[in-house]
Amino acid sequence: MASTSSVQKRFKYDVFLSFRGEDTRKTFVDHLYVALVNKGIITYKDDETIDKGERIKEQLIRSIQDSRFYIIVFSKNYASSSWCLDELVEIIKCQKTAEHTAYPIFYDVEPTEVRKQSGLVGEAFEQLTRKRKRTLEDATLEKENDVGRWKNALKEAADLAGMELKNTFNGHEAKFIQQIVQDISLKLHLINLSIDMKLVGMETRVRDVISSLELDLDDVRMIGIKGIGGGGKTTLARAVFDHISIWFEGKSFVEDVREVSKGSLSGLKDLQKQILSSVLNDQTIVVAGVSDGKSMMKRMMPNRKVLVVLDDVDDIDQLEALAGETTWFKPGSRIIITTRDEQVLVAQRVNVIHDVTLLSDEEAICLFSRHAFGREIPDQGYEELLRKVVHYAAGLPLTIKVLGSHLCGRTEHEWVDTIERLKTIPLEKxxxxxxxxxxxxxxxxxxxxxxxxxxxxxxxxxxxxxxxxxxxxxxxxxxxxxxxxxxxxxxxxxxxxxxxxxxxxxxxIVRGLYPLEPSKHSRLWIKEEIEDILVYEMGSTEATRSIILKYTTLQPTTIMRGLRKMRELRFHSVHKGDIVWAVDEVSQYLPDALQCLYWPKYPFRSLPQPFQANKLVNLEMVGSNISELWEGGEKKVLNKIRFIDLRYSKLETFDLSMTPNLEKLDLEGCCDFYKLHIPVECPKLKFLDLTSSKVSNLNLGMIPHLEVLHIDGCKELVELHLPVECLSLEFLYLSGSKDVIILKNSTCLLNVQSSNS
Structure with a gap:
């Protein structure tokens, strides 16, 4: 999210103070200057001793021209100084442009005295003109021109909207100064905001966050902004901070909390010092340690209504050190926390959590164009390339800005090369x-x-x-x-x-140190790389842990031969392409380390005889050719297996004694299945699906904790035993089964779904 370049004049100073030194330099103006500076307002105050009769310096004229606002402190002797009046003439001249604004302050005189040069102002002005008459022996024309300019400047200044001390806060100078500073701060804020808010897609996002802050409530609120790295969290928090900071007595935007706090042993202590120094306007604060910093914040922060942004937090310890409790802050204070980790916000018990939303395609095009072309509308002829860039960035502001800056001033050919490179080499930043x-x-x-x-x-x-x-x-x-x-x-x-x-x-990360050697990667997911490894039997004994091979045309025997070296493989998933597999029962092999095996349409009649399956936890072979787990009815006990999914396979029988820890058995659509052997108790089995099987008799006495039973479409089922011990059964699905099923020793079921009942 990038700012629009501005054509507005950049000023060296926010405020220029015009005043009569002998009246107010060490009193009112001194206090006003300190208050302005403490508010972060860049203020010009001329403290030089002025020789009587000296003309205004060129340097001072430039300072006036380089200031956005003018505060003119009219005191009883202001009009007695040609220096002050020359300043005033230049100020009124600049005031007539749209970029400058003057604010008259009537300190110990009234506006009418300045306007008409009467009363104390008139006496001072008359005193000045008499002095000049004695000094200028042969410069009558110059004298008359000066006096005329001064009178006009005094009149025009008095006609401006200003403030009069005796009619404001009953003459209390401290409150009067506070009001002046607040007014100037607000006007500066609105000017800066008109620039800063020209951020792509920010207006609605900022409004949503500010709404959740509920600034009108007199409590302490903490809110969080979370999202992906590079997604615009910091930009959003900064925009909100700039928008509302004017309403707080102290403010601090703490960047890179994660990096600073972990970068050194003194990191958190330094951040505590930064917050205290910023909100209290005291750069002399010393924090001895984190515990000391907590005590200082508890003691010193409650006296000011503050706005604090803690950017990029990733640990609750950071928040405990920087914003531990709401009692640390004065009612009305607001704390904004940005993070990638929602749990940090949950642990801090923030009031609201905002998910930062990525840029839409339209917003992305606008942002990219600003960086690449210097304007919101892209150059003609780049529309298709721009569409590809935006698609790659997928709404991530960081990527959009990096690419925009990289492609700025590049030729169309270089654009094409960059986009092609991104397909294989992502942006490092x-x-x-x-x-x-x-x-x-x-x-x-x-x-x-x-x-x-x-x-x-x-x-x-x-x-x-x-x-x-x-x-x-x-x-x-x-x-x-x-x-x-x-x-x-x-x-x-x-x-x-x-x-x-x-x-x-x-x-x-997976490619790591071996980007061009897939056989050394822990995970394999690219079809062409996997097929090369399997065909040429390049598998790694130690490296490969998981494989997902989709829509392969390799034959099963080739796949299994290629797995021989992958002895640490724990997850294996195969999806065949639209081909007919030739089956060679002799070449079967699966690594004993497998914990999860997903192989739809597995072509063999049983699992490989050498496969011990001692670590197998999940077996999924939907639509497979398997008719029995082990060839010849061998009974290998699979102690670790918890889930078996053999839906729509050719399985005929199954012995639950081989799977003592089984939790789910799904045999839906196994139309050849006719016998479920339950010779021992199966204490962990909770889900059983025999939909459309040929089972005729089912006794659940050895499955005491079964919760869900599907016997839909079991047209051969004539007898179902539901012993009193089966108290866990919650759902029994009977639709499409035989019209008459004998229920023996049945208990009250919570939910029976049957088209026959």
Whole structure:
């Protein structure tokens, strides 16, 4: 999100103070100057001793011209100084342009005295003219011109909207000064805002955040802004800060909290000092240590209504040190926290959490064009190339700005080359920013992340959890952490999703030190690379952990031969292309390290005889040719297997004694299946689906904790035993089954769905 270049004049000073030194230099003007400077207003005050009769200096004229606002402090002796009146003439001259504004302050005189040069002002002015008459012996014309200019300047200044001390706050100077500073601050703020708010797509985003701050409430509120790295969190927070900081007595924008706090042992202490110094306008503050800093903030902060932005926070310890409790702050204060990690905000109990929204295509084009072409509308002839750039950036402001700056002034040919290169070599600056989130993960969370972006994209939440748990991960917590850290999103409809650059970042990490040697990568997902490894049997004994091979035309025997060296493979997924597989039963091989095996339309009649499957947790072979788990009815006990999905396979029988820890058995559509052997108790089995099978008798006495039973379309089923022990059964699906089923020892079921009842 970039600012528009402005054609407005840039001023050296915000305010120029015009005053009579002997009246107010050490009193009112001194206090006013300090108040302006403490508010961050750049103020010019001439403290030089002026010789009587000296003409106004050219340097002072330039200072007047280089100031946006003028505060003219009219005191009883102001009109006695030719220096002050020459200043006033130049000020009124500049005031007539749209870029300058003058504010008369009537300190110990009234506006009418200045306008008509009467009263004390008239006496001072008469005193000046008498002195000049004595001094100028032969310069009558010059004298008359000066006096005429001075009188006009005094009249015009008095006619401007100003403030009169005796009629404001009952003459209390402190409150009077406070009001002057507030008025100037507000006007400066509105001027700067008209420039800063010209940010692509920012107006609505800023308005939403400000609305949640509820500035009219007299409480302390903390809000969070979270999102992907490079997504515009800092830009949004800065825009909000600039928009509302004028309404606070103290303010501090703390950048790079993560980097500074972890960069040195004194990091958090330095940030505490920065906040205290900024909001209290005291650069002499010393913080001895973090605990000392906390005590100082608790003691010193509650006296000021403050606005604090803590940018890029990634640890709750940082917030405990910098904004530990709402009691640290005066009512009306607001704290804004930006982070990639939602859990930090949850732990801090912020009032509202905003997800930063990425740029739309229209906004992206506008931002990119500003960086590439210097204006919002792109050059003609670049429309198609621009569309490709915007598609690659996928709404990420950082990428858009980097590419825009890189392509600025480049030829069309160079544009094409850059876009082509991005297909294989992502932007390093974007990746490094995104990798900060990855680096903050625990080791098991990193492994889950890499499996998600390389293997599980688009998978449903439940399926992903099952696969990850099969590989030994705590998937529920791991996926939640990834979502909280803005690395992935979990959608009920689209499954696991993430930004394209997050995917690039994950791929880049996996390729690591061996970008051109896929056989040394821990995850394999590119079809051509996998097929080369399998065909030429280049698999790594140690490296490869997960493979997903989609729409392959390789024969099963080739796949299995290629797996021989991958002895540490834990997840294997094969989706065949639109071909007919030739089956060679002799060449079967699967690594014993497999924990999750997903092979739809598996072509063999059983699992490979050498395959021990001692680590197998999840087996999915939908639509497969398998008729029995092991050839010849061999009974290998699979102690770790929890999930079996053999839907629409040719399975005929199954013995649950081989799977003592099985939780889910899905045999839906196994039309040849006729016998489920249950010789021993299966205490963990909760889900059983025998839809459309030929089972005729089913006794659930040995499955005491079964919760869901599907026997839809089981036309051969004549007897169903539901012992009293089956108290966990919640759902029984009977639709399309035999018209008469004998229920023996049945219990009260919570939910029976049948078209026959």
């Amino acid at each position: 974007t990746l490094k920013r995104l990798e900060l989130s990855y680096n903050g993960l625990e080791n098991d969370e990193k492994e889950i992340f890499l499996d998600v972006v390389c293997i599980l994209k688009g998978e449903g939440k439940n399926d992903s959890i099952r696969i990850l748990e099969s590989c030994g991960f705590n998937a529920h917590i791991g996926l939640k952490v990834l979502e909280q850290k803005s690395l992935i999103t979990i959608s009920d409809n689209d499954g696991l999703r993430f930004h394209d650059h997050i995917e690039e970042m994950g791929w880049n």
